[in-house]
Amino acid sequence: MPEQADQNGRVPAKVAVLGAGSWGTTFAKVLADAGTDVTLWARRTEVAEEINSTRVNAGYLPGIVLPQRLRATDDAAEAMHGTDAVVLAVPSQTLRENLAGWQPLLPERATLVSLAKGVELSTLKRMSEVVSEVADVAMEQVAVVSGPNLAREIAAEQPTATVVACNDHDRAVALQQACSTPYFRPYTNTDLVGIELAGACKNVIALACGMAVGLGYGHNTMSSLITRGLAETTRLGVALGAEPMTFAGLAGLGDLVATCMSPLSRNRTFGERLGRGETLAQAQDAAHGQVAEGVKSCSSIRQLAARTGVEMPITDVVHRVCHEGLEPGPAAAELLGRERKAE
Ligand SMILES: NC(=O)C1=CN([C@@H]2O[C@H](COP(=O)(O)OP(=O)(O)OC[C@H]3O[C@@H](n4cnc5c(N)ncnc54)[C@H](O)[C@@H]3O)[C@@H](O)[C@H]2O)C=CC1
Ligand SMILES: O=C(CO)COP(=O)(O)O
Known part of the structure; x- marks a missing residue:
């Protein structure tokens, strides 16, 4: 359907990043630096408050000043409201449990992006399989970002490339655009x-x-x-x-x-x-x-x-x-x- 094709290929303008650890915070910075509006969900209220008031997440990225465009909250509903993409930046073994809690709040057609690198212990599933199952969405709606991406170096804006993978090529291209910056160069791939x-x-x-x-x-x-x-x-x-x-x-x-x-x-x-x-x-x-x-x-x-x-x-x-x-x-x-x- 043409309407679906438009949706898939639309560059996400508003994105939620769920998980304010090293990589979640860094990827939120990348998105903001790429011109995307980002809300970062932190599990601990004090981390969200620290980011909003000092622009620093000292526990994970000391010395890195986060962009004004990035806002933090401890309220997952607020983070996800009206977003085109939801980035999951929690550990792979807790992703299922975290996502089950967030599932009712997910915007219907948002691209769900996994940053986690792991295979689930109880099921031997890859993260995109867990996401598709728990969120009850087609695999085409799930994307993965993976590459040589040590968070600390990217937070310091050292030149880095990565891969944005999705079975739906249009969705991968849209996400690629939403996270391209002068220091971060994503390539697309469909081999999830x-x-x-x-x-x-x-x-x-x-x-x-x-x-x-x-x-x-x-x-x-x-x-x-x-x-x-x-x-x-x-x-x-x-x-x-x-x-x-x-x-x-x-x-x-x-x-x-x-x-x-x-x-x-x-x-x-x-x-x-x-x-x-x-x-x-x-x-x-x-x-x-x-x-x-x-x-x-x-x-x-x-x-x-x-x-x-x-x-x-x-x-x-x-x-x-x-x-x-x-x-x-x-x-x-x-x-x-x-x-x-x-x-
Ligand atoms: N740090 C890095 O350089 C990179 C990490 N990754 C992957 O990204 C995923 C997340 O990694 P990081 O952000 O580095 O991890 P981290 O340990 O720095 O942060 C994990 C975040 O998840 C949150 N969280 C939510 N629910 C949780 C729960 N039930 N148990 C534990 N933490 C919970 C924590 O509060 C924390 O904000 C991992 O799968 C990692 O392999 C991928 C590329 C780079
Ligand atoms: O995935 C990473 C780099 O791409 C981060 O590696 P570690 O989780 O071992 O820090």
Whole structure:
């Protein structure tokens, strides 16, 4: 229907971002800098008040001054009222519960945008599948933003590219326009399966890279983990219907390299602590409530791989280090001692 086509291709003028953590706050800034009216929902009233009165979200992005066009609220209904797009910026394991609460408030035809990088533990679903199911909307109404996007660097306006993925190309183009700025360059893609699996799996590989750093290993080890991590991620993705080339793109190799190499990554930092001998609980304490998604997604991705009949040896050892008491040193030895094979 032509009316539907117009709606899909319309650039969102008013957007709600639900979740005022590192990435939600940063993405809200990107949208505002792109000329979009943004309301950012914060779970804690004091965070919303701080943003409105000081223009800073000191807990997550100290020193970053947020644009005037961005307003914060602790009222989700107020945030979503009259919006063309709703951006979901909460951790992947709580998205279902959060969204169920917001579902009655969602504007009927708004594009629902997931920023979360994970696979749900209880169902093994990707985030777009969770969104479509809980919001009761067609998959064409759901979009995903994923790429080498360490929040802190983007908040500092360092040049970065990303991918806006949606099965509905017109909707992806509209969202692309709504978040394009001189420092943030989104590309479109319609391979939702590949984009989301790449984003979830790279967190697990970043945990492995962090463990390698914690054990004192250098760049050869990291590069080997990144390359073989990409191989196992691609195997899983292709088995689940993704385009192989997606894994060579920004949301694949791009995000994998950024996350595995950067000390800003929560996943890599978490892995580094485990590599240095800290327990899961100690590493969790040190994360100060910020989410290292790979710690949970290593288990769901491992199950997804088993169900699909795909070998993911790095994901397997990361799961066993995080949840079954395997030490990082023996985990590395186990990976090296696997049956010899062709690349
Ligand atoms: N920080 C980054 O650089 C990037 C993060 N992401 C992804 O975006 C998603 C959100 O990440 P961040 O904003 O960085 O996380 P964060 O830990 O900084 O913030 C999470 C936000 O969700 C809110 N929240 C709402 N309900 C919650 C609940 N039940 N439990 C816990 N938190 C709840 C928290 O109050 C907080 O504002 C994750 O899936 C992450 O992998 C993706 C790209 C970049
Ligand atoms: O997804 C990210 C970068 O693209 C952020 O990675 P961390 O969640 O490990 O900080």
